[in-house]
Amino acid sequence: MINAVLVGSPNAGKTTLFNSLTGKNLKTGNWHGVTVDKSQALVPGENIILSDLPGIYSEVALSPEEKVSEEYINNNKDSLFLSVVPAFDLERGIKLTKSLINKSLKTLLVITFFDEFKKGKGFLDVDKLKEMLGVPVVCVNGNDKKDAKRLLELIKTAFSNFTPIKIEGDIKLEKIYKNRKLKESFLDKIFLNKPLSLITFFVIIFLMLFVTFSEHCLGVFLQKNAVFLVDKLKDVFCIALLKINCNKVVVSFLTDGVLSGVSGVVSFIPQLIILYAFLIFFEESGILSRIAFMFDDFFVKIGLNGRAVFSLLMGFGCTTVGVFSTRALEINLKNKTALSLAFIPCTARLPVYLMMINTFFAKNRIFILVLAYLTGIIFMAVTSSILNKRLYNNSDTMLLEMPVLRGVNVKKLLKTLLYYAKQFIIKVGTSITLVITLLWVLKSFSFTFSYVGENIEKSILFSLGKGLRFLLYPMGITDWRLSVAVISGLFAKEAVLSTVDLLFSLGLSGVLNASQALSFLIFLCLYTPCFSTLIAVKKELGFKKAVILGISTFAVALVFGYITYFCALFCAFLQLKPAILIIVILITLILLFTFNKKTNCKNCCCNTEDNNERNCKCKKSKTS
Amino acid sequence: MKLSQVKLNQKVVVRKLNLKADVKNRLISLGICENKEIIVEKTSFLGGTLLVKVGDIRIIMQKSIAERIITTGGEND
Numbered sequence: 001m002i003n004a005v006l007v008g009s010p011n012a013g014k015t016t017l018f019n020s021l022t023g024k025n026l027k028t029g030n031w032h033g034v035t036v037d038k039s040q041a042l043v044p045g046e047n048i049i050l051s052d053l054p055g056i057y058s059e060v061a062l063s064p065e066e067k068v069s070e071e072y073i074n075n076n077k078d079s080l081f082l083s084v085v086p087a088f089d090l091e092r093g094i095k096l097t098k099s100l101i102n103k104s105l106k107t108l109l110v111i112t113f114f115d116e117f118k119k120g121k122g123f124l125d126v127d128k129l130k131e132m133l134g135v136p137v138v139c140v141n142g143n144d145k146k147d148a149k150r151l152l153e154l155i156k157t158a159f160s161n162f163t164p165i166k167i168e169g170d171i172k173l174e175k176i177y178k179n180r181k182l183k184e185s186f187l188d189k190i191f192l193n194k195p196l197s198l199i200t201f202f203v204i205i206f207l208m209l210f211v212t213f214s215e216h217c218l219g220v221f222l223q224k225n226a227v228f229l230v231d232k233l234k235d236v237f238c239i240a241l242l243k244i245n246c247n248k249v250v251v252s253f254l255t256d257g258v259l260s261g262v263s264g265v266v267s268f269i270p271q272l273i274i275l276y277a278f279l280i281f282f283e284e285s286g287i288l289s290r291i292a293f294m295f296d297d298f299f300v301k302i303g304l305n306g307r308a309v310f311s312l313l314m315g316f317g318c319t320t321v322g323v324f325s326t327r328a329l330e331i332n333l334k335n336k337t338a339l340s341l342a343f344i345p346c347t348a349r350l351p352v353y354l355m356m357i358n359t360f361f362a363k364n365r366i367f368i369l370v371l372a373y374l375t376g377i378i379f380m381a382v383t384s385s386i387l388n389k390r391l392y393n394n395s396d397t398m399l400l401e402m403p404v405l406r407g408v409n410v411k412k413l414l415k416t417l418l419y420y421a422k423q424f425i426i427k428v429g430t431s432i433t434l435v436i437t438l439l440w441v442l443k444s445f446s447f448t449f450s451y452v453g454e455n456i457e458k459s460i461l462f463s464l465g466k467g468l469r470f471l472l473y474p475m476g477i478t479d480w481r482l483s484v485a486v487i488s489g490l491f492a493k494e495a496v497l498s499t500v501d502l503l504f505s506l507g508l509s510g511v512l513n514a515s516q517a518l519s520f521l522i523f524l525c526l527y528t529p530c531f532s533t534l535i536a537v538k539k540e541l542g543f544k545k546a547v548i549l550g551i552s553t554f555a556v557a558l559v560f561g562y563i564t565y566f567c568a569l570f571c572a573f574l575q576l577k578p579a580i581l582i583i584v585i586l587i588t589l590i591l592l593f594t595f596n597k598k599t600n601c602k603n604c605c606c607n608t609e610d611n612n613e614r615n616c617k618c619k620k621s622k623t624s
Numbered sequence: 625m626k627l628s629q630v631k632l633n634q635k636v637v638v639r640k641l642n643l644k645a646d647v648k649n650r651l652i653s654l655g656i657c658e659n660k661e662i663i664v665e666k667t668s669f670l671g672g673t674l675l676v677k678v679g680d681i682r683i684i685m686q687k688s689i690a691e692r693i694i695t696t697g698g699e700n701d
Contacts, residue, residue: 088680091679092681179680192666192675194669197669292684293668294668297668305686398673398684399650399651399686400684401654401684402675402683
C-alpha cells in the first residue's frame with residue numbers, strides 16, 4: 001500500500017488534484033484555506049491511499065489548519081509527499097519542496113496550472129529542474145484525466161525507487177524559469193476600482209436575489225413546481241393509506257408530519273441551488289475575494305473582516321448552511337460570524353414577510369420588504385460589533401494572498417453545487433424534517449398524550465401559545481392564534497405560514513391594524529432562528545452559546561417589537577407618517593454606529609513581542 | 625516610512641518587520657521579507673486594507689499590519 005500525501009501552499013490546487021485522482025468530491029475554491037481538515041481516500045483500481053492536507057506556506061505551522069498539515073508531515077515520515085506548486089509561484093513554492101527533500105522524505109514535485117502558465121508565456125525547463133532537485137517533477141492540469149493517469153504511474157515509480165539526498169545552498173531558478181507576464185485583466189480594473197466596484201457589487205447582489213426570489217423568475221418557478229409535485233405525492237400517499245384502512249394517527253403522522261417536513265425541505269432546494277450556484281461561481285472565479293478586499297473596511301467596522309463575506313452571503317440562502325460554512329474561519333471570527341448570522345433574513349423568512357406585506361401593506365410593498373431586510377442586516381451588524389467589543393475582541397487581521405481571476409469550469413461548478421445540495425439535504429434537511437415532525441406531535445397531542453386530531457384547541461402547542469400570548473400584548477396583539485404561529489415558527493420559519501393558514505380561515509386581514517402589523521413584522525424579522533440553526537450553532541460553537549443565542553434573539557425581537565408599536569402609536573397620535581419615523585430611527589442607528597470608534601488599547605497591535613511599542617499610537621497618547 | 629503611509633504604485637524596499645513572530649513568519653512565507661521590493665497597488669474602499677504586490681503575487685493586508693512594516697525608497701525619503 002502506497003501512502004501519498006498532497007502538500008503545498010494554500011490555493012495551489014491540491015484539492016482539485018485530489019478529486020481528479022480519487023473521483024471524490026471535496027469542496028474546492030479559489031479562496032485560501034478551503035480545506036481545513038485532512039481527508040483521505042483510496043485511489044480506485046490502485047494500491048494508493050491519497051491524503052489531502054490544508055495548505056501551508058512553510059513547514060513552521062501558524063494557523064490551526066496549518067498545524068494539521070505540520071503534525072501529519074512529522075508523524076508520517078514514510079509516506080510519499082506530493083509537493084504541489086502552482087507554475088507561476090515556483091520561486092516561493094520550491095522552498096517547501098526543498099525542505100521536504102532535505103528532511104529525507106520521499107518527495108515528488110507536482111507543478112499545477114501549467115496550461116495557464118504557458119498561456120501567459122511562461123517558460124520552465126522541466127528536465128533541468130529535475131536534475132537540480134534530484135526528485136521526479138511532473139507538470140499537470142488539475143482537471144485533466146490523462147494527466148491524472150500519468151501522475152499515478154509516477155507515484156508508483158517514485159515510491160519504490162527512492163534515494164535520500166540533500167540540497168545544499170539556494171536553488172537558482174533564473175536560467176531555467178521565466179514567470180508568465182501577469183497582465184492586469186480588464187475585469188480586475190473594474191473590481192478593484194472604487195466607484196465601479198461598488199456598482200458591480202450591488203448589481204451582482206441584486207441580480208442574484210432577483211433571479212432567485214423574484215416572481216416569474218427561475219427560482220420561484222422551480223419552487224412552485226417542486227412543492228406541487230411533493231403535495232401530489234402526499235395526496236396519493238394519503239389516499240392509498242386510507243384505502244388499506246390504516247390507523248388515522250399513523251396517516252396523519254406520515255402525511256402531515258413527516259411528508260410536510262419533506263415538502264418544506266424540497267421547497268427550498270431550487271432557490272438554494274440557484275443562490276449557491278452564483279456564490280460558488282463568485283468564489284471559484286476569485287471575484288469573491290476581490291469583494292472581500294474592497295469592502296473589508298465595512299466588515300472591520302462591524303467587527304468582522306472580509307473573510308466572513310462568504311458565510312454571510314450563504315446566510316441569505318439558509319442560515320444553517322451559513323453557520324456550517326463558518327468552519328473555515330479563525331475561532332474568534334467564527335464566533336462573531338456564526339452568532340450574528342442569526343439575524344440575516346433567510347429564504348424561509350421571505351414567504352412569511354410576503355404574507356404580512358401582502359395582507360397589510362399592499363400599497364408600499366417594496367418599501368416594507370426592503371425595511372424588513374434592512375432590519376435584519378442592521379441587527380446583524382450591531383450584534384457582531386457588540387460581540388467584537390465585549391467578548392471576542394482580538395486583532396485578527398486579514399492577511400492572505402489574492403487569487404488570480406480565473407474562468408470557472410462548469411463541470412466543477414456543478415460538482416461543488418451537488419456537494420452543497422447534498423450537504424443541505426443530509427445535514428439540514430433531516431433536522432428540518434425531524435423538527436417539523438416534532439411540531440406535528442405538539443399540534444396533535446394533548447398533555448395527556450391522547451390524540452386530538454382536528455380538535456387543535458386541546459393540543460400542547462395550543463396551550464403553549466395561549467400561555468405565552470401575554471408576551472405579544474405590548475404589541476397590541478391579543479389574539480392567541482398569532483402566538484401559536486410564533487411558536488411554530490421556532491421550529492421552522494415557513495411553519496408560521498402553514499399555522500396561520502390552519503388557524504385563520506379568512507386570512508390575517510382585519511385581525512391586526514397597521515401599527516400592530518408593523519410591530520409584528522419587526523418581531524418576525526428578529527426573533528429566534530429556526531431550531532435547525534440552533535442545532536448547527538450547537539455543533540459548531542457548543543451548547544451554551546446555542547441556548548444563549550436562542551433566548552437572547554427572542555428577547556431582542558420582543559423588545560424591538562414593543563418599541564416599534566409605541567413608535568407607531570406615537571406617530572398616529574402626532575399624525576406623522578410612520579415612514580418619517582423609520583427614517584429617523586435608521587439615521588440615528590447609522591450615526592451611533594459610525595461614532596462608536598475604537599479607542600482602547602487592545603485594538604492596536606501593542607501586544608508585540610519585540611520592544612517596539614513606541615510605534616503604537618495609543619501608547620503615545622497615554623504618555624503625553 | 626511605514627508601509628501604510630506609502631503612496632500608491634511606488635516601489636519601496638522593506639527594511640524591518642516590527643511584528644509578532646507568528647505574523648512575521650506568515651509575511652515571510654507570503655514573500656514579504658527584509659530587503660524585498662514591494663508596491664502598494666490598491667487600497668480598499670475606505671483605505672483600511674491594502675493590496676500589496678510582491679513580485680507576481682498580490683497580498684491583501686490590513687493597515688494594522690502595514691503600520692508595522694518599515695520601508696525605505698518612497699518619495700519622502
